[in-house]
Amino acid sequence: MAAERVLRIAIDSAWNAPQIVFQHDQPHSGLFIELFEQIARNSDAKIAWVILPRKRLVGAVENNEADLLCHLNPKWLNLSIPPERWSGLFITQENVIIQAAQHPQHEINLEQASFLNLGTVLGYHYPKLAAQMQRGLIRRIDSPSQEVLLKNTQNGKLQHSIANRLNVEEFNRRSPSGQQLRIVQTVDIQDTFCLLAPQPNIPAAQLKAAIAQLHSAKQIDAILHR
Structure with missing residues (x-):
């Protein structure tokens, strides 16, 4: 055999x-x-x-x-x-900008961002934002995992973050009403x-x-x- x-x-x-x-x-x-x-x-x-x-x-x-x-x-x-x-x-992966529900919703002009602190995941690459990150116009605030990133955004430690839409939607399904993360805009697919x-x-x-x-x-x- x-x-x-x-x-x-x-x-x-x-x-x-x-x-x-x-x-x-x-x-x-x-x-x-x-x-x-x-x-x-x-x-x-x-x-x-x-x-x-x-x-x-x-x-x-x-x-x-x-x-x-x-x-x-x-x-x-x-x-x-x-x-x-x-x-x-x-x-296919869709990366989106998210924020907690308590923050006013507004889209970010990422190409003209200036000194923006953005929640990211340690070790993840964001090609669409690489140039702004290298120039210091967008500052990475790394979390050790996507789950920690989402929790830090939900509790207000991070005002804006970039995350995978699938993870955001799953996180929102597990979150109490009124505490779901808001998807502000798509960064790239x-x-x-x-x-x-x-x-x-x-x-x-x-x-x-x-x-x-x-x-x-x-x-x-x-x-x-x-």
Whole structure:
């Protein structure tokens, strides 16, 4: 009998709902878990989770300690990685500016911002705002995770923050009436992809086909609308 194939998927230990829900330090449920499980089924493989802090994820894939790392964009990395090691589209991410309900609502002209303190997540890259951040016109106020960022915005420690719309909507579903975060404006919408190891356990062509099948077979639509 042939040995069962194993797909080693690297995941961020700081991810939160709705992407991943952890129980007893192990991934239990969430949008990304469902997507990863579908990729594994499409690959005829079982999953082995490689759970690491964000700063170690790319290194694990580069060292062939994991086969796949998803929800990345080449623009976010300071590495030159051959195009053939990137999958097609994984999922689209919308970054939005948020604020607590008690603050007056007004859009921010981000291109002309001056000395704006903006809540961000440590280690996250914001290409649309990179130039203003480098010039000091937008000052990052980092939180260790998206969940902490949302809580700090809700309690008024941060007046404005940038966050993933999916996380904001999930956070608002869990928040009492009157304490939901307000989405002020969209900053950008970015495609994200999966990075493949140089020598993955499963052939790269098969992994790419399994990820592409999420969209071609409308599997992702079924998962998103559950």
